Amino acid sequence: MSLLQVKNLVVEFPNRHGTLRALDDISFDIAPGEILGVVGESGAGKSLTGASIIGLLEPPGRVASGQIVLEGQRIDQLNADQMRHIRGRKIGAIFQDPLTSLNPLYTIGRQLTETILAHLPVTPQEARRRAIDLLKDTGISAAEERIDHYPHQFSGGMRQRVVIALALAAEPRLIVADEPTTALDVSIQAQIISLLKKVCKDRGAAVMLITHDMGVIAETCDRVAVMYAGRIAEIGPVHQVINHPSHPYTAGLMASIPDMDSDRERLNQIDGAMPRLNAIPSGCAFNPRCPQVFERCRQERPELGSAGGTRAACWLHQGVAS
Amino acid sequence: MSAPDFQAKPLVVAHDLAKTFDVSAPWLNRVLERKPRQLLHAVDGVSFEIPKGQTLALVGESGCGKSTVARLLVGLYEPTRGGLTFDGQDAHSAFKSPDAKAMRQRIQMIFQDPYASLNPRWTVEAIIAEPLTEHGLISDAAELKTRVASLLQSVGLSALDMPKYPHQFSGGQRQRISIARALATAPEFLVCDEPTSALDVSVQAQVLNIMKDLQRERGLTYLFISHNLAVVRHVSDRVGVMYLGRLVELADKHTLFANPRHPYTRMLLDAIPKMHDTGRARTPVQGEVPNPLNPPSGCSFHPRCPQATDLCKSERPPLRHFKGIQIACHGVV
Numbered sequence: 128m129s130l131l132q133v134k135n136l137v138v139e140f141p142n143r144h145g146t147l148r149a150l151d152d153i154s155f156d157i158a159p160g161e162i163l164g165v166v167g168e169s170g171a172g173k174s175l176t177g178a179s180i181i182g183l184l185e186p187p188g189r190v191a192s193g194q195i196v197l198e199g200q201r202i203d204q205l206n207a208d209q210m211r212h213i214r215g216r217k218i219g220a221i222f223q224d225p226l227t228s229l230n231p232l233y234t235i236g237r238q239l240t241e242t243i244l245a246h247l248p249v250t251p252q253e254a255r256r257r258a259i260d261l262l263k264d265t266g267i268s269a270a271e272e273r274i275d276h277y278p279h280q281f282s283g284g285m286r287q288r289v290v291i292a293l294a295l296a297a298e299p300r301l302i303v304a305d306e307p308t309t310a311l312d313v314s315i316q317a318q319i320i321s322l323l324k325k326v327c328k329d330r331g332a333a334v335m336l337i338t339h340d341m342g343v344i345a346e347t348c349d350r351v352a353v354m355y356a357g358r359i360a361e362i363g364p365v366h367q368v369i370n371h372p373s374h375p376y377t378a379g380l381m382a383s384i385p386d387m388d389s390d391r392e393r394l395n396q397i398d399g400a401m402p403r404l405n406a407i408p409s410g411c412a413f414n415p416r417c418p419q420v421f422e423r424c425r426q427e428r429p430e431l432g433s434a435g436g437t438r439a440a441c442w443l444h445q446g447v448a449s
Numbered sequence: 450m451s452a453p454d455f456q457a458k459p460l461v462v463a464h465d466l467a468k469t470f471d472v473s474a475p476w477l478n479r480v481l482e483r484k485p486r487q488l489l490h491a492v493d494g495v496s497f498e499i500p501k502g503q504t505l506a507l508v509g510e511s512g513c514g515k516s517t518v519a520r521l522l523v524g525l526y527e528p529t530r531g532g533l534t535f536d537g538q539d540a541h542s543a544f545k546s547p548d549a550k551a552m553r554q555r556i557q558m559i560f561q562d563p564y565a566s567l568n569p570r571w572t573v574e575a576i577i578a579e580p581l582t583e584h585g586l587i588s589d590a591a592e593l594k595t596r597v598a599s600l601l602q603s604v605g606l607s608a609l610d611m612p613k614y615p616h617q618f619s620g621g622q623r624q625r626i627s628i629a630r631a632l633a634t635a636p637e638f639l640v641c642d643e644p645t646s647a648l649d650v651s652v653q654a655q656v657l658n659i660m661k662d663l664q665r666e667r668g669l670t671y672l673f674i675s676h677n678l679a680v681v682r683h684v685s686d687r688v689g690v691m692y693l694g695r696l697v698e699l700a701d702k703h704t705l706f707a708n709p710r711h712p713y714t715r716m717l718l719d720a721i722p723k724m725h726d727t728g729r730a731r732t733p734v735q736g737e738v739p740n741p742l743n744p745p746s747g748c749s750f751h752p753r754c755p756q757a758t759d760l761c762k763s764e765r766p767p768l769r770h771f772k773g774i775q776i777a778c779h780g781v782v
Contacts, residue, residue, distance in 0.1 A: 168649035169620070284737050312510035313676060313720040315737060339649060342722025369724060383654035385683040386724055387706070393661065394654035394683065400619040401649075 128199070129156035130333050131180070131301055136193035136203075138172075138179055140404075147404040149175050149188065151357045154431070157301065162327070162334045164344035164365065167354035168380075170401050173337045176354070177303045179203070180335070181220050182210040198300065216246040219294030219332070221323075223306035225286035228293075229278040235262075235289050236274035239296055246297035261292040264329075266322055284315035288322065295326060302327060305337045320347055341384055345369055353377045356402055356412035363437025373434035374441045376413045411442065419443060458537065459498035460670050461522070461638055465531030468492045468517050472742070489742055491517040493694040494531065496768070499687075501637070504664070504671040506685035506702075508678060508717065510738050514694040515674045519642040522672060523558045535638065554584050557631040561643040563623035567615040573626055574611035577601070580633040600629040604659055621652030625659065632663065638670045645680060657684060678721055682706055690714045693741055693749040700774035710774065710781050712754045748779065756780050 138150035150172045157163045165173045178184050180195055182202065195203040202213055214220070222228045230238060239258035243249060249257065255274070262270035265288040278286055287307065294302055307323065308316040324347060327334050336348060344351050345365060352362040353374065361374040372378040382395035399416040402408060408415055414424040423442050434444030473479060473486040492514040499505045507515045520526045522533055524544040533540040535556065543552040557580075560566040567576055577597045580586075587593045598608035604625040615623055624644060631639055644660070645653040661684065663669055675681050681688055682702060689699040690713060698711040709715045736753040739745055747764050751757040760779050768777040776782060 168651060282737050312738070313678075314510060314716060317720045317722075340722070341650070342724055345724050346722045380651055381724075383651045384724065385654075385657070385677075385679040387679055387682060387718075387721060391683070393658050396654040396658055397651040398655070400621060400652065 130159045130161075130198060131157040131335075132194070132196040133176075133180070134194045134196070136176070136179060136195065137191040138175055138184065138188055139191040140188045142187070144405070148191075148407075149357055149404055150179070153193070153357075153359055155352055155359065155362060157333050157335060159300065160328070160331050160333055161350065162324070162336060162348045164348035164351035165335060165337045165354060166339060166341060166344050166351060166380075168339060168401055170356075170404075171354040172357040173339075173354050174305050177220075177305045177335060177337050180301075181214055181218055181303050182207075183214075183220075212246075215242055215299065216297045217299050217301065219297070219299040219302045221287075221290050221294045221302060221304040221307045223309050225283065225290045225310070226278065228290050229286060231278050234275050234277055235281075239274070239289075239293060242293060242296040258292075258296070261296060262289070264326055265289070265292045265295075266318070267292075283311055284318060287311060287315075287319050291319070291323060291326065295330065295332070298330060298332075300332055302332050302334045303337070304334055306339070307336070308343060309338065309340070316343070323347075341369070341381065353380070356407055357404070358412065358440065359431060360413065360441075361434075361437055361439040362431065363439075367436035371435055371437075373437050373439040373444055374413075375417050375419050375443070377439075379416075379418075411440070460501040460536055461499040461672070462534040463498075463518075463522070463531070464496050464534070466492055466495045466518065466521055466528050466533065467530035468514075468521055468526055469529040487742060490694050490744075491741070492521065495689075495691070495694075495696050496531075497689055497696070497699060499638075499670055499672065501670055502664070502668045503686040504673050504684055506673045506675060506681040506688045507691055508675060508681050508688060509691035510676060510717075512693075512738055512741055513691040515691050516642050517694075518691075519558065519640045519672065519674050522640050523556055524553070525558075550584055554586075554634040555636050556638045556640065557634060557636040559624075559627055559631050559639060559641045559644045562647050563620055563627055564615075564647070566627055567623055569615050571614070572611065573601070573613050573615070573618075576615070576626060577630050577633055580630060584634055586634065596633075600633055601626075603632065603663065604629045605655070619652070620648050621655055624648060624652075624656050628656070628659065628663075632667075635667075636669075638672070640672045640674075642674045643676070644673075646675065646677065653680070660684065678706075678717060690717065693738065693744050695749070695777065696768055696775070697750065697778065698774065698776045699768070700776075704774055710771075710776050711778050712756055712780070713750050716753070748777070 134154050136150055136153040140147045140149055167173045179190055190203050194201055236258055240254040243254040243257055259270045259274055262274060267273055267288055308319050320343060348365045351365045351368050353360045355376050361368060361377045368377060372381055379397040385394055397416050410426050411424045411429050414420045429440045429442045431438045431440045432445045468491050470489045470491055472489045474484045478484060495518055509515050521528050540552060574597050577600055578593050587596055601608060601610055606625055645656050673684055685702050688702050688705045689696050692713050698714045709718055745752050746762060748761040748766050751761040766777045766779045768775050769782045771782045
């Protein structure tokens, strides 16, 4: 059984001009221990998907329809109090900027033990011991001393390690990591990614890894979902999506990334930009930028269907019957 | 000496550029708490040449001084030591002379964040026209409009965009507006400080393609600063790798990527995720960039270097010529 199921999720932002639909009919699931990558350009809705799962949608954003089911329990309709017990205990979160996700006024030890005590039935001494173990596991040397330091005494990479320790503190089954390495240098990025992979594997936690960096996805994830304009354009095993993409958007995205192995004079570019939420084209949202567009794409919206080794929302891969 | 190029004189020559910032505590604290003055050597003796029409890329992690080099080159900072020769002239004394504008026209800059570098209350027309009027290049209003329109077209935007404001554009379009602004004075040398790192990949490809097209059409010379080695490999002719304010390796692009010699360069190359090799774990680099206020003795990379010896801990290796490249490493030379 899957750990997390997202079914036909719709997130809307009502405003005075009408209602903006930021996520439109998103469905996917995550198996226990699996790493699912969510990739897309800014504004595609990937962070919003993560925020809906952890229950941290900023008002006026709201889940308009659809379900989020964690271990058989619906979590999209819980109130703030109930959600607080899920968040941290069952779902851990890692955000992009480690400095803003840590409280600068508390030592990291206090923040870690607070989280452990809030969710697990342990004594304060036991919580502190666990906190030290977590810091050791996340590769912080001299953890016994550093536990009493404040966030500003840590470097960027070290802070992100603390944030990972914090996310793992109550032994959640799922970690939602939203751009965990974007604020870090490349050499540190590699350290953090391999750490995240290792600690989640050791604990059997599943990860939803949200990033715009295809390279990070390629080396980390089991499966990947490519998002475009609030919808999933393609989802499938990572090597299939990267090496044999079915959706023209995925193909264009892959080709526009400068890579280390080929010498091209020009990069392939996808002309135009992602549409704004108030001007999503009818039919397939990608149709104005798509090199393989045909009449049906402008009229009917494609749903996810099997296409080669992946599932893609594209009329190219779906039969004439509808 | 530099690239295998038959041009006798490079357009841009930086010699021993250095910038030191005084980051001392306030005077009273220094007196009462007996704290010494603290100096941050952001850039410490960087020398390079860029032949006309070529691109030199500077790469390195945050805090290595690459943006400071950019700001030194356009005259936003005064160098503490060393200088810049541009087309045979001393650029920094030209920046101070009465005809500084003549030099500034020829060197322009593109900034990293297209959201912060355009004035939100100005129309696109005003933004691009400003350098033209400021430098007194065009005074006739109709001619100014035509010129702005043609600049917008050269970066793939339209003349109809002139009355719009920056918020009406996406990130990639804004970056193209800042390229159009930088091109307004018909500069010969463009300093680009992370011009695409705030952009999405598909848009990054658009901007990089435009930059390459413009270079081919106008013979522009670029200094391209980036932390993304794949982008650097795509745009540059030569690459300089910086670490804690110094160049550690400077080589032709193909040589550097095919045969990186400095352990830091190798480490950076290893750290790049490989796209088509899914599931392959990178060998994570150990350690982090040290605090630049208190850099390690000898070679500043030695605490992270797998091949460090006692010599590396005590003596700083100078940047030396070696088999057609320049490198600062005791282990190689």
